[in-house]
Amino acid sequence: xxxxxxxxxxxxxxxxxxxxxxxxxxxxxxxxxxxxxxxxxxxxxxxxxxxxxxxxxxxxxxxxxxxxxxxxxxxxxxxxxxxxxxxxxxxxxxxxxxxxxxxxxxxxxxxxxxxxxxxxxxxxxxxxxxxxxxxxxxx
Amino acid sequence: xxxxxxxxxxxxxxxxxxxxxxxxxxxxxxxxxxxxxxxxxxxxxxxxxxxxxxxxxxxxxxxxxxxxxxxxxxxxxxxxxxxxxxxxxxxxxxxxxxxxxxxxxxxxxxxxxxxxxxxxxxxxxxxxxxxxxxxxxxxxxxxxxxxxxxxxxxxxxxxxxxxxxxxxxxxxxxxxxxxxxxxxxxxxxxxxxxxxxxxxxxxxxxxxxxxxxxxxxxxxxxxxxxxxxxxxxxxxxxxxxxxxxxxxxxxxxxxxxxxxxxxxxxxxxxxxxxxxxxxxxxxxxxxxxxxxxxxxxxxxxxxxxxxxxxxxxxxxxxxxxxxxxxxxxxxxxxxxxxxxxxxxxxxxxxxxxxxxxxxxxxxxxxxxxxxxxxxxxxxxxxxxxxxxxxxxxxxxxxxxxxxxxxxxxxxxxxxxxxxxxxxxxxxxxxxxxxxxxxxxxxxxxxxxxxxxxxxxxxx
Numbered sequence: 190x191x192x193x194x195x196x197x198x199x200x201x202x203x204x205x206x207x208x209x210x211x212x213x214x215x216x217x218x219x220x221x222x223x224x225x226x227x228x229x230x231x232x233x234x235x236x237x238x239x240x241x242x243x244x245x246x247x248x249x250x251x252x253x254x255x256x257x258x259x260x261x262x263x264x265x266x267x268x269x270x271x272x273x274x275x276x277x278x279x280x281x282x283x284x285x286x287x288x289x290x291x292x293x294x295x296x297x298x299x300x301x302x303x304x305x306x307x308x309x310x311x312x313x314x315x316x317x318x319x320x321x322x323x324x325x326x327x328x
Numbered sequence: 329x330x331x332x333x334x335x336x337x338x339x340x341x342x343x344x345x346x347x348x349x350x351x352x353x354x355x356x357x358x359x360x361x362x363x364x365x366x367x368x369x370x371x372x373x374x375x376x377x378x379x380x381x382x383x384x385x386x387x388x389x390x391x392x393x394x395x396x397x398x399x400x401x402x403x404x405x406x407x408x409x410x411x412x413x414x415x416x417x418x419x420x421x422x423x424x425x426x427x428x429x430x431x432x433x434x435x436x437x438x439x440x441x442x443x444x445x446x447x448x449x450x451x452x453x454x455x456x457x458x459x460x461x462x463x464x465x466x467x468x469x470x471x472x473x474x475x476x477x478x479x480x481x482x483x484x485x486x487x488x489x490x491x492x493x494x495x496x497x498x499x500x501x502x503x504x505x506x507x508x509x510x511x512x513x514x515x516x517x518x519x520x521x522x523x524x525x526x527x528x529x530x531x532x533x534x535x536x537x538x539x540x541x542x543x544x545x546x547x548x549x550x551x552x553x554x555x556x557x558x559x560x561x562x563x564x565x566x567x568x569x570x571x572x573x574x575x576x577x578x579x580x581x582x583x584x585x586x587x588x589x590x591x592x593x594x595x596x597x598x599x600x601x602x603x604x605x606x607x608x609x610x611x612x613x614x615x616x617x618x619x620x621x622x623x624x625x626x627x628x629x630x631x632x633x634x635x636x637x638x639x640x641x642x643x644x645x646x647x648x649x650x651x652x653x654x655x656x657x658x659x660x661x662x663x664x665x666x667x668x669x670x671x672x673x674x675x676x677x678x679x680x681x682x683x684x685x686x687x688x689x690x691x692x693x694x695x696x697x698x699x700x701x702x703x704x705x706x707x708x709x710x711x712x713x714x715x716x717x718x719x720x721x722x723x724x725x726x727x728x729x730x731x732x733x734x735x736x737x738x739x740x741x742x743x744x745x746x747x748x749x750x751x752x753x754x755x756x757x758x759x760x761x762x763x764x765x766x767x768x769x770x771x772x773x774x775x776x777x778x779x780x781x782x783x784x785x786x787x
Contacts, residue, residue, distance in 0.1 A: 192460070204700065241515055
């Protein structure tokens with residue numbers, strides 16, 4: 190298959206770097222070209238990176254509880270900048286406190302994300318989902 | 329004696345420098361008005377005549393030149409995202425010594441084409457997409473540019489996957505079309521060297537002739553590069569040294585002119601404090617910026633406008649006083665200050681120009697508050713620890729208040745997020761030889777380095 194490109198980063202004023210490295214490694218091992226924009230990334234940085242590299246998906250991490258604020262409007266900005274159809278996945282500790290994940294998921298889906306993952310998700314799950322979403326039947 | 333003649337065909341003056349390779353000394357320097365309208369050789373001969381000729385006559389073993397005459401090397405760059413490939417293309421053009429007239433991002437429109445036609449650049453630099461990334465923009469822009477009414481040299485430095493295809497589209501209309509490596513092969517990786525060389529090559533093979541500078545090539549060997557590229561090359565040599573001859577280490581060169589203020593830095597600019605995170609596009613080690621709105625004469629109005637109250641406070645003058653002086657500058661761009669007031673105004677203007685130009689050249693520090701406390705994010709180069717600043721250019725060299733002007737480059741504690749040098753030593757390019765030494769580097773790098781170390785003097 191032609192190597193598919195993913196943009197990976199931690200959104201907002203969030204400096205959690207460990208999970209970011211793990212995801213970078215896991216997606217690279219799975220055969221993707223990973224454009225890792227790292228921690229403290231703005232919505233604009235995700236979008237600019239995706240435009241230049243012609244990425245298929247944005248993998249947005251948020252670990253510090255402010256994910257909802259940071260992710261709001263991302264889909265609309267993608268639409269405005271001509272990449273409205275890009276896949277968007279989000280995962281991590283997206284909200285503060287013990288909230289029902291199904292409700293959290295619903296809110297992020299409504300924001301235009303294609304996949305939403307709860308805390309503690311292993312990288313294999315989004316990788317499998319991405320292969321499916323891209324219509325790639327592996328090996 | 330082994331005399332080498334080095335010439336800088338400037339926009340205003342033709343400057344000549346003669347050096348002796350054996351004694352490693354400057355035999356003479358002189359300047360005369362550049363004569364591009366008639367014959368470029370007239371100005372050169374007039375300058376050369378001012379240096380006393382030895383009885384046996386000049387016997388130059390090399391004759392080399394650089395040029396910023398006839399408008400310099402005018403370029404227009406285009407890329408995809410403004411902050412990414414468009415910015416990378418702009419930096420590549422600046423590093424090649426160009427005057428960047430315009431930078432376009434995303435797809436070119438018919439209005440953009442009109443602008444290109446109107447501003448008549450010497451070279452177009454076309455970037456867009458990382459290698460294997462976005463393909464559409466390079467192809468679409470190449471297709472658009474093939475509709476331009478005028479034929480132009482084009483350098484392509486975009487997504488390598490479609491570069492050749494874009495070149496084919498462009499060749500229907502333009503000549504030459506040169507393909508260089510991508511200015512941004514991977515996201516956030518800046519790679520300007522190949523584009524720089526391609527631009528220089530086109531300059532040598534096409535632009536010199538188009539500007540009528542080739543008339544000089546019967547007498548001299550070659551016009552080797554645009555003047556700013558020669559200065560940047562000299563700066564690199566002076567900083568890094570050559571072989572076992574040591575350089576001066578990381579440094580900055582400030583050149584205040586009548587129309588622009590140029591700043592060159594040869595420095596990595598990594599964070600000087602721990603726990604600072606670097607963000608944004610990496611900066612080239614040898615970085616050049618040009619501020620078109622910061623000049624002492626032709627852009628003096630823009631300079632006063634930009635600095636506003638800062639200039640008034642510095643001078644302690646009223647707005648009317650400044651307006652009156654400004655009028656004099658506009659009336660006669662070549663005036664040399666006669667009264668104490670005029671001299672004071674000139675120094676203040678120079679200092680503001682330096683201050684703002686260095687502000688824009690250096691990086692910034694931003695405090696980001698996270699739930700775990702404050703974190704620092706740096707964009708651009710941290711030059712707070714930079715040890716050396718060198719002043720050059722007519723305004724600084726012939727002004728008794730030069731040191732005061734250069735002080736504008738120093739870190740301001742009231743603006744601690746602008747990472748300017750905190751305790752630099754100041755040097756002056758007294759004999760105005762940096763461009764000449766950039767040329768000499770091409771044939772005798774060690775001598776060029778030693779001459780600079782001798783003639784660039786500490787203040």
